[in-house]
Amino acid sequence: NRYKLIDQPLGKGANGIVSLAYDTTEKLLVAIKQINKTLTKDIQSMMREILIISKCHHENIISFKDYHEDAEFIYIIQELASGGELFRHIVKRKYYTEYHAKVFTRQLLSAVNYLHSNNVIHLDIKPENILLKQIPEDYDKNDYFKPIIKLSDFGLSQIFNPEIQLKQSGGTPGYAAPEVLRRQALDFKADIYSIGVVTHTLLTGQLPFNGYNPKEIVGNQLKNNWQFKMEISTEAQHFIKQCLEYDPCKRPSIQQLLRFDWLQMKGTKLIRELHLGREQLKRYLCIQKLRMGMQYVLLLLNESE
Incomplete structure (x- = not known):
């Protein structure tokens, strides 16, 4: 009650x-x-x-x-989290730059750093699971308004024990690390890969991996077949490339990521408008909305049986 x-x-x-x-x-x-x-x-x-x-x-x-x-x-x-999904906030902003993307990424890293420090691997880091605490009605009048993100949905999360080999089935095509998709042994580096995909999507509005359906996307992931399709800063590219290393042993830890140049640099060098990325995000959200609608229909059908 x-x-x-x-x-x-x-x-x-x-x-x-x-x-x-x-x-x-x-x-x-x-x-x-x-x-x-x-x-x-x-x-x-x-x-x-x-x-x-x-x-x-x-x-x-x-x-x-x-x-x-x-x-x-x-x-x-x-x-x-009354602000809704992070990506929906981005497409509504009149002005969106690498600076804003960096602010969001820093907060995501802070959340994941906390999880890893407590031996938790999230294993489902993706845009739909990154929410905003709240958004004031006039936020668009302040270009430097910094929303607080909230990492959610721990349905696939695991508690890491170095003495037990951990494998995970599932994960989201396009965001799950190759070792997750192949059901191989995994550790904290699986989250690092997902952070790289999310950061790429924050900056460009699209996944690094081409594909008309989940099978094609996963195929390109497992082939490590991708390249930057939009101009972003050299520092941002380096950050993403390191996260998306196919071999998890070559990916940086969350503590190392926090020290990367892209997150430390200040000033106007990183302030560039990302209009194209925002338009790509709008298309991304339309596709995701359609997929969620289909999932809900399947849920209702299953409940009625």
Whole structure:
């Protein structure tokens, strides 16, 4: 009775939906992730997600509030990131530069650094899982407004133990590291690869890997077949190239990434408008919206059977 659902879906997935709700005790809006038990093959993974997020306390990680379950659903109550998805914010800005992309990337690195320091590998870092805490109505009047990002969705996350070989099936084509796609042994470097893809997409509005469908994208990932299609700074290119090293042993650690020149440099050198990248992002979001709609239809069909 503490949480009153509001008929406003915030997101949809293969196993359930995220809905808006009101916490009558704390007098604030929250997000409730409703997971359908009949559609979830691995309840143990779901409980691991709850364990991980309940112990995470970081400004750039979505905070856990409560957990409930009944015969049909598991309910995870979380902080509401009212600003929505990061990429949707970007396409609405009148002015978007490498400076802004760098601000977002720094926050993402801070969140992942916290996770890795606590032996957690996220394994699903992608644009849809990067939310914004809140956005004021007049944010576009301030070119240097810095939204706070929130890394979310720990459904694939794992606790790393160096004495146990870790393998992970799943992951998102285009963002998951090659060792994840090949179901090989993995470690923290899998997240570094995903950070590289997200940063590339932040700067160019498109994935590094061409492909008309997930199979083609994965094929190009496994061939390490990609190149920069837009002009961005040399420092940004170096950052992304290091993250996307095919061999995980050659990728930098999160601590090393934080010291890269691209993140340290200041001044006007990195201030360049990314109009083309923003237009590419609009197309990217249209495609993702279509895919999410298809997933939701499949969810409704499965529930009706």
